[in-house]
Amino acid sequence: MKDYDIIVVGAGPGGSIAAMEAASRGLKTVFFERGRKPGEKNSSGCGLGPRMWQDFRFMTELTPDSCPSMRAGAASRSYFVNKQGVVAGYVMARPTESVSYEPAKSFITMNVYRSDFDPWLATYATNAGAELKTSTLVTGLMREDGRVTGVIDEHGEKYRGLVIGADGVVSMVARECGLRKRWGQDHVTLIPQYDYAVDPRKIDDIMGDETLAVWWSALFPAAYHVFFHDGFHIGLGNWMTWWDKNPLSYLNQVVNLEYFKRLVRILDARPREYHVHLLPWQGTPTDTHADNVILVGDAAGVPCPLEAEGIYPAMMTGRAAAETAAEAISAGDRSKEFLDLYDRKWQQTSVGEEFKTGPELAHIWRALPFSPKETMTWFVPMIMEILGGILDWSQPHAVRVRQVMRQVKSYLPQAVPFLVKEVMPLLQAILGDKMELLTSPEKLMASMPELQEAVASAFEEKEGSS
Amino acid sequence: MKPDIDALVTRIPGSVDFIQLDSAKCNQCGRCLVVCTMNLWRKRGNKVFLANDYKSRCLECGACYQVCEADAIDFHYPSGGKGVVYERG
Numbered sequence: 361m362k363d364y365d366i367i368v369v370g371a372g373p374g375g376s377i378a379a380m381e382a383a384s385r386g387l388k389t390v391f392f393e394r395g396r397k398p399g400e401k402n403s404s405g406c407g408l409g410p411r412m413w414q415d416f417r418f419m420t421e422l423t424p425d426s427c428p429s430m431r432a433g434a435a436s437r438s439y440f441v442n443k444q445g446v447v448a449g450y451v452m453a454r455p456t457e458s459v460s461y462e463p464a465k466s467f468i469t470m471n472v473y474r475s476d477f478d479p480w481l482a483t484y485a486t487n488a489g490a491e492l493k494t495s496t497l498v499t500g501l502m503r504e505d506g507r508v509t510g511v512i513d514e515h516g517e518k519y520r521g522l523v524i525g526a527d528g529v530v531s532m533v534a535r536e537c538g539l540r541k542r543w544g545q546d547h548v549t550l551i552p553q554y555d556y557a558v559d560p561r562k563i564d565d566i567m568g569d570e571t572l573a574v575w576w577s578a579l580f581p582a583a584y585h586v587f588f589h590d591g592f593h594i595g596l597g598n599w600m601t602w603w604d605k606n607p608l609s610y611l612n613q614v615v616n617l618e619y620f621k622r623l624v625r626i627l628d629a630r631p632r633e634y635h636v637h638l639l640p641w642q643g644t645p646t647d648t649h650a651d652n653v654i655l656v657g658d659a660a661g662v663p664c665p666l667e668a669e670g671i672y673p674a675m676m677t678g679r680a681a682a683e684t685a686a687e688a689i690s691a692g693d694r695s696k697e698f699l700d701l702y703d704r705k706w707q708q709t710s711v712g713e714e715f716k717t718g719p720e721l722a723h724i725w726r727a728l729p730f731s732p733k734e735t736m737t738w739f740v741p742m743i744m745e746i747l748g749g750i751l752d753w754s755q756p757h758a759v760r761v762r763q764v765m766r767q768v769k770s771y772l773p774q775a776v777p778f779l780v781k782e783v784m785p786l787l788q789a790i791l792g793d794k795m796e797l798l799t800s801p802e803k804l805m806a807s808m809p810e811l812q813e814a815v816a817s818a819f820e821e822k823e824g825s826s
Numbered sequence: 827m828k829p830d831i832d833a834l835v836t837r838i839p840g841s842v843d844f845i846q847l848d849s850a851k852c853n854q855c856g857r858c859l860v861v862c863t864m865n866l867w868r869k870r871g872n873k874v875f876l877a878n879d880y881k882s883r884c885l886e887c888g889a890c891y892q893v894c895e896a897d898a899i900d901f902h903y904p905s906g907g908k909g910v911v912y913e914r915g
Binding site for chain 1: 828829831834835836838857860862863864865885886888889891892894895897901902903904905906907909910912913914915
């Protein structure tokens with residue numbers, strides 16, 4: 361039996377920050393990693409957002425020396441793939457004029473291989489005095505008088521202390537303390553991905569500072585394409601309820617697109633690794649703590665409800681967990697009731713802010729690129745009709761405008777219910793009282809009298825027009 | 827093109843079993859067969875079983891455990907230092 365103040369199960373971003381924050385408060389801390397080093401079991405999130413540099417000052421010390429895979433970029437690309445598997449168009453976007461936070465104007469995401477990033481992050485915990493045990497699987501929780509008092513590793517060694525479960529989506533800690541045996545099938549996604557090796561010069565030449573692409577498609581759920589210093593990930597996912605055949609078969613549809621194969625050829629990219637992982641993706645995290653136990657990161661189900669990136673939420677909840685644990689220890693109260701403080705703490709952070717409209721954000725995303733058959737079959741041609749329809753001289757331009765608008769109108773029977781069902785609840789949640797303007801056609805028209813007239817004349821059938 | 831996924835996985839072989847199927851609980855719903863990207867679950871007649879060589883092919887994602895509403899599949903990670911190694915994860 362070894363006594364600690366804090367025992368952290370898992371040395372990913374959530375575990376390392378929890379261990380760092382605990383140790384820096386003078387708490388005797390150990391954290392466990394089942395791999396030979398942190399990061400070698402992760403195939404999950406890889407995007408570091410500008411917010412992280414604000415909340416974790418040491419992020420400025422992340423350099424290519426310590427993290428060779430890092431690659432930041434300011435631009436993203438959205439490909440629109442139609443039912444025939446043709447890239448009907450794409451949009452490249454840079455940070456827009458409404459972006460207020462200065463660093464975010466120069467990069468939208470810093471991408472890192474977790475096999476680089478996680479070991480780097482763990483050194484901040486060990487430098488703060490936390491003890492790291494690698495190649496060690498924690499297999500169970502230790503109980504004394506029926507209460508959880510610590511953990512047991514695969515060799516039967518016991519460690520007593522307050523337990524922070526940072527052990528990922530399939531969390532032993534959550535299971536053994538009775539918080540959750542498994543996720544609801546619509547609260548967790550399954551994500552296969554390939555890693556491709558690419559010469560860094562080719563990436564710079566061909567992609568410039570584009571760092572991220574999303575493939576919106578009527579054939580497969582949204583695929584993400586993320587560039588690193590010398591390679592990229594191409595992957596996709598969907599909720600467990602969605603899959604009707606091997607998820608890898610959908611990813612293979614992406615890599616078999618003619619457009620993707622062309623990109624692979626010009627980048628001279630070679631498949632290097634295959635990964636698959638689960639990822640919690642839900643609107644409202646619940647059951648985050650129990651007596652003497654706090655869950656963080658994926659184990660707590662806190663990845664962003666909109667885009668499911670989990671590194672930043674893991675780090676923020678790791679910090680909140682360590683702060684809560686420190687207060688619990690000094691108060692001599694490790695009960696679930698005292699640890700309710702943890703939820704209040706993380707909910708006050710920008711991670712908590714995301715979850716204020718969490719269910720609405722999660723719904724709209726699920727209804728859009730993750731519903732390829734239901735939504736993307738009309739969404740892709742509608743978007744492309746608007747983006748591409750005008751650049752066409754097959755008819756006089758006025759005729760083309762009418763054709764485009766008539767075609768767009770044909771998608772309204774699908775688009776309008778989508779707006780009412782998926783977009784309105786989100787606007788309602790965000791806008792509150794101001795929503796009235798959008799829900800009352802009279803008020804909207806009163807403020808924009810020319811709108812109704814314009815809409816009416818635009819869709820008007822004119823004799824002889826085609 | 828269909829990359830050979832077995833050639834794209836690095837692994838440190840382990841000997842300890844980490845997935846167990848309780849056939850008495852299994853209701854043959856077949857979800858594990860669908861979600862395992864490595865095709866490690868099979869069905870013959872009305873009996874589901876796990877590939878004999880799963881320890882040398884499993885990617886430790888836990889999808890089979892997660893998807894099994896009948897609670898027939900138990901999953902724990904392989905021993906520390908063993909199993910899948912992602913060098914570009």
